[in-house]
Amino acid sequence: YKYGRSTWSWIVWQDNSMNWDDQVRYIDLASAMGYEYILIDALWDNNIGYEKMEELIKYANSKNVDVFLWYNSNGSFNDAPQGPRNRMNTSVARKKEMKWLKNVGVKGLKVDFFGGDKQETMRLYEDILSDANDYGLMIIFHGCTLPRGWERIYPNYVGSEAVLASEMLIFSEDVRKNESLYASLHPFIRNTVGCMEFGGVLLNKYLNKENKEGQERLTTDAFQLATGILFQNPVQMFALTPNNLTDAPASAIDFMKKIPTTWDETVYIDGYPGRYAVLARRNGDKWYVAGVNAGEIPVNLNLNLPMLAGQNVSVYNDKKDKKLLLEINKIDKTGKIFISIQPNSGFVLTR
Incomplete structure (x- = not known):
């Protein structure tokens, strides 16, 4: 299984983006960024359709981009209307769908809307993982429970949301106001338990397609880049939009083109939950140090980074x-x- 970075239209452009033209734009964005994947989210089965999806996958592959598709988990504990529905909740339906997915070249699924933590639902998680592994498909869970060691059991498990994630920045003013607070908590609490598919790094000033008014982002670009390092998940669905290629700082785009999603080593540097957090992560021989500040005044830190002693850093x-x-x-x-x-x-420091 190949880990990596992904674009996805739904997080900022929402349901109306689930059409051929907008998905092509996001495939082109993934290609321009050098990203491995695009996630095509809910409603694709009706708005694009299975036959056209095969064409869209071929187009993505022509741009060296592979595809994740969204699915509703369904079953008797889930009445969410978004489709595709009733493809993941029984063994027969699941295997039939996964055979098609493998044949058309899909690399992974994002399965959403799980109805609680009851035994039947917990079995469904593992049944999906096990069957998907038989078909060579990676799995991300969304609207889901806290992961419980699945990284150690299923090689195709590549993340769970299980957190107040990026979509709530779109929907809730209160979450936007507390974005830095939550970001200072996740490295100490949620992300220590298991990988966390947050879906972040938002560079739009306003969190909608028009990017002119509405849900104003209250954190800085430096903060957003820092969360790309602080929040760990082997496949990251980043919240970049096509317009960011021209309206975001060039240094931010250059950074996001090179950002890794897997780490060989993680070191706690400094922090206090709810105030600030600083971690160092190593990918190969390259270190990234990132931090965020949840307070109302600047945090001044004398950091001790022996792994970078005597070196020039960006x-x-x-x-x-x-x-x-x-x-x-x-x-x-x-x-x-x-x-x-x-x-x-926030800040990021790297060699």
């Missing part, structure tokens, strides 16, 4: 004007560097 940060700032700094030979994180902001 620092993505901002000042009071909230504009993303990229600077080259040198960490001293003892591994010390001073970082100031503005309120509702």
Whole structure:
């Protein structure tokens, strides 16, 4: 199974984006970013259809992009209307669908709307994982329970939401106001239990397709980049939009083109739940250090980073004007560097 990065239209462009033209735009975005995947979300079965989906998958593959498809888990404990429905809840239906998925080249599924933690539902999770593995399909769960060690059991398990995730930034002003607070908690609580498919890194100033008014993002670009490192999931559905290629800071787009999703080592650097969090993660021989500030005043930190001692590093940060700032700094030979994180902001430091 190949882990990686993905685009998905639904998070910002919502249900109305579930059409051929908008999905082509997001395939092209994935291609431009060098991302491995696109997630085509709910309602594709009616709005695009199975036959056209086969054509769309071929188009994605021509751009070196593979496809995840969304499914409703359904069953007697789930009456959510979004389709495809009743394809995952019985063995016969599931295997028939997965055979088609394998044949047309789909690489993974996002299965949504699970009805509680009762035994029957817990069995459904593992039945889906087991059958999908037989067909070479990766699985992400959404609207779901906390993962319980599935990474160690099923090689095709690549994430669970199980958190107040990015979609609630679209739907709730209260969640937007507390975005930095929650981000300072996840590295200590939710993401320590298992991988967390948050679906974040939003670079639109307003969290809708028009990006002119409405749900204003209250955190900075530096904060958003930091969450891409702080939140761990082997397949990350990032919330970038096609317009970000031209209206987001070029340094942010360049960073997001190179961002990894798997880590060989993670080191706690500093933090306190609900105030701020700083982690260092290593992918191969490259270190990323990221932090966020949930407070109302700047957090000034003297960080100890012996793994980067004496090296020049790129620092993505901002000042009071909230504009993303990229600077080259040198960490001293003892591994010390001073970082100031503005309120509702963050930073990333990498070699």
